[in-house]
Amino acid sequence: MTAIETLQDGQTTETYVIKEGVKVVERFFQLPLDYAKPDGKKIQVFARHMIPKWKAKTSKEEDELPYLLYLQGGPGFEIPLQDTSGFAKEIHEKGYQTLWLDQRGTGLSTAISPDVLTSLKSDQEIADYLKHFRADNIVRDCEAIRQILIGHKPHPEDRKWTIMGQSFGGFCAITYLSFHSQGLKEVFMTGGLAPLVDHPDPVYKATIKKVAQRNKIYYEKYPRDIKRVRDLLTYLEENEVLLPNGGRLTPRRWQQLGLDLGMSGGIDRIHQLVLRASNDLALFGKLSYKLLQTVERKQDFDGNPLFAILHEPIYCQGQAPRWAAARVVEQDPRFSWAHVKTLAETEPIYYFGEMIFPDMFDDYSNLRPLKGAAELLARDSSWGPLYDLKQLAKNEVKVSAATYIDDMYVDYGLAQETAAAIRGTEQYITNQLFHNGIHAEPKEVMQRLFALSRREYD
Structure with missing residues (x-):
């Protein structure tokens, strides 16, 4: 059975259950295109919320499950509905409820395509519009959604969530650590230690x-x-x-x-x-x-x-x-x-x-x-900042990263420079997997990341 609801915060949801008892809430948010103009043009941002019912049998138990937000690789790719296998299963087994974001401009989030940009009449108008779709604004969307979903909780720690970034999703995670670390409980990254450079x-x-x-x-x-x-x-x-x-x-x-x-x-x-x-x-x-x-x-x-x-x-x-x-x-x-x-x-x-x-x-x-x-x-040389090196150097959020020596997309040497720049970063480093290790060996990668997360120093 599907339930459709419009909430007071302007969010629209649709709820159903898929196999093996995973509850799915499709969440649609209306957020600013330009956060410098919060009352200006709005775009839709979509996130698929998944709750493992075997971990939470009541609404109260659901509310108590910690959130893990997943950030997709790309840039510019949506996330399909996850089934009850692969790395999604590993995350749910750890007792997280998950949020799978279609980053702005992708999937169900006011997707970018020439056929839907008809209101923009010039190349300059299109370019100006597209400048709002980098990691800085993706992270601002995440923060807006976090405030809507858990910003009301009385305990400050309960208002934080865990994020996981694959590839470009890891780039977004480092932007998140740079400018909005107060919203983060923990960060996982897979093939996502972004080069901290000013140009490509x-x-x-x-x-x-x-x-x-x-x-x-x-x-x-x-x-x-x-x-x-x-x-x-x-x-x-x-x-x-x-x-x-x-x-x-x-x-x-x-x-x-x-x-x-x-x-x-x-x-x-x-x-x-x-x-x-x-x-x-x-x-x-x-x-x-x-x-x-x-x-x-x-x-x-x-x-x-x-x-x-x-x-x-x-x-x-x-x-x-x-x-x-x-x-x-x-x-x-x-x-x-x-x-x-x-x-x-x-x-x-x-x-x-x-x-x-x-x-x-x-x-x-x-x-x-x-x-x-x-x-x-x-x-165009007017691109704004994506990282704050001073903030990363004094980072207090736990960061666990899977890093692939033979990664063709995120250079291992540059990744090590980034890991050294983010205080407290721990890595699982391997030459046995490629950039899509999280998909090829989900159990292995997630177990390694969770083990890093729990590790204590003697």
């Missing part, structure tokens, strides 16, 4: 080394893919290939499939695409609809444009990103098809990693209307 250049100079290493491992495992990929890029260069939604499949767009290289099983998944494409060219002389459909579905930028628009600005404090990834990649000829195609057929062309390029706003159909705004944001 140091990030890409570090991560491109790991991307190159993953390419080397890929071609060592599948040496026949060297020629297959070269033949495929030659075909894409000589033919206009359109994807089902009207996007263009260019050599550079194929290289962008390397985003998956840093995930568990990513090397094998890319090989399967290459094998399918090579087979298509051998049998039909062209790429099949199924292959094109698969490529389109693996690349999220059309449906989650914030991932492309704000990927470099998430590192910026008072400096412009200026297409940092493109500038760094240009210095390494192994990633340049124009260069590699002139070499012997035994020379591989490298895939890109988690990198955004200006030509993506031509090749992806749903990014094209945002090209002008993206250019403005790439040149």
